[in-house]
Amino acid sequence: MTERAEFRDGERLRAGDLNRESASRRQDVEDHRGLAHPGPGLLGASIISAADDTSISQVPAGPFTTVRVDVPGAPEALRLASRGHRALGPIQGSGASLRTAAALRLVPGAATPASAPWTIRALDIRDDDNRRTGRELRVELRVPPGSSPVSSRVAVHFRPVANPAGPEHAITVDAAGTVTISGDLHVRGTLSEGLIPADRADPRFVAAILGAVAERVLGVATATENPSIKLAVTAGAASDADRTIVEISSNVDRPFPLWGVAMEIERQGRRTVRMVRVGGEPTQKVPITASPVVPWPVRLTPGTAATITVAVVAFDAPGDLFAQRASITVPPPPELDDDGDLDEGLEIPV
Structure with missing residues (x-):
């Protein structure tokens, strides 16, 4: 920091001293910019616009660090990382060259499946990189205007192979998202339950x-x-x-x-x-x-x-x-006799 004039209460100030004070403050600002901000741009772990709809944040990604840009309608529109960069849409330049020291990867987002009411179909589940991670069975229904979602439903009936003459079992799905299973459900894999609404009538x-x-x-x-x-x-x-x-x-x-x-x-x-x-x-x-x-x-x-x-x-x-x-x-553990052995005449209650 530059040396500045020291002013005390009650002293008479001179114009020359005030000029030196002004120059000192300008020099302090220049010194701060040179030390804390050696290059152009903003410095921060998270930068949010005044409208709170666009942000630039630095997030951990395993052993690496990722810079994520969120804009209205497109969360994570641009991701910059040392392993590679990814954009969800087109990149438009302003005339300057676009340079990257790492790999530049542009991956199209996963397309939203077209609506197909009254169908039962298998769909791919894809991650942010449009890679297939699994399959799901989707039941899509349509609700007529003015009708309750519960009134539109599809039911699958079947009979056990071991007992063809036995009672039918059914899986019912309505447009409100409720799945009703008549019988036992055996899951081979992972079963994920959604959020439970705060409804006192819901036993869950x-x-x-x-x-x-x-x-x-x-x-x-x-x-x-x-x-x-x-x-x-x-x-x-x-x-x-x-x-x-x-x-x-x-x-x-x-x-x-x-x-x-x-x-x-x-x-x-x-x-x-x-x-x-x-x-x-x-x-x-x-x-x-x-x-x-x-x-x-x-x-x-x-x-x-x-x-x-x-x-x-x-x-x-x-x-x-x-x-x-x-x-x-x-049941309680069996009692031992005086020798530390099980009492042969003792019946173990269950």
Whole structure:
């Protein structure tokens, strides 16, 4: 920086000093431009227009760095990278030469398939480089003006080969995008589910909300003992290899206006959670109880045992938090005799 005159409050200023100050500021600007911006152009990781519709951004792409240009109606219209450049449309020059130190690659975008209502057809799935990555079966329908999308649908009926005289199964697709399958769906590959709309009438949305609450209850209840709850969990006497009746009880020492019970089931590396019950009693000491049933699609055996964890979270009238968890294993492990061997006369309940 250049040396400038030092002005202090109360001093009389001279015109010559002001001229020197002006020259110093101009020199500071020139020095800054030469050091921070050695070449012409803008410097930044992301540059956005004032209308917020055009942007130039620098994004990581594996071990490389890519500069991406987005314009209205054409996201990622131009991509510049050390591995090669790609443009989604024509490039027009202003008379100057277009030079590149790396490969220049111009790839046409994937064409949008023409509309073909009332057809079932297989279409290619292509990436940004117009390379085929897979195939999909598309059902395209048409909705007459003023009609409900549900009224336009296509159904595929078939009979199992092993039982030609058996009941027909059907796959129904309507114009609203709903696919209904009468029977079981066996997927050989990847099944992707779209976004679940926030609709309380949709059981998927309700299950997602309850699952999130259950995970939170299980995460909070980390203590295995709590004198204010005294949680106890056992397998009911009517449990068998096909189902386990989980008996949940407690002996609370105060009223809990709000409490919740969640359950975690782990078996052979698989884990599921569920919300069991929510309740509360603002004035009386009412025990927290529940008897959820856990079905086992594959029968329980001593070699395929499961662990069931129950978590309770409760709030008292002042708003203090109390939590506890307890776990059981079903079927229980076999007991050992005094020598550490299995008791041959012991029947292992399932």
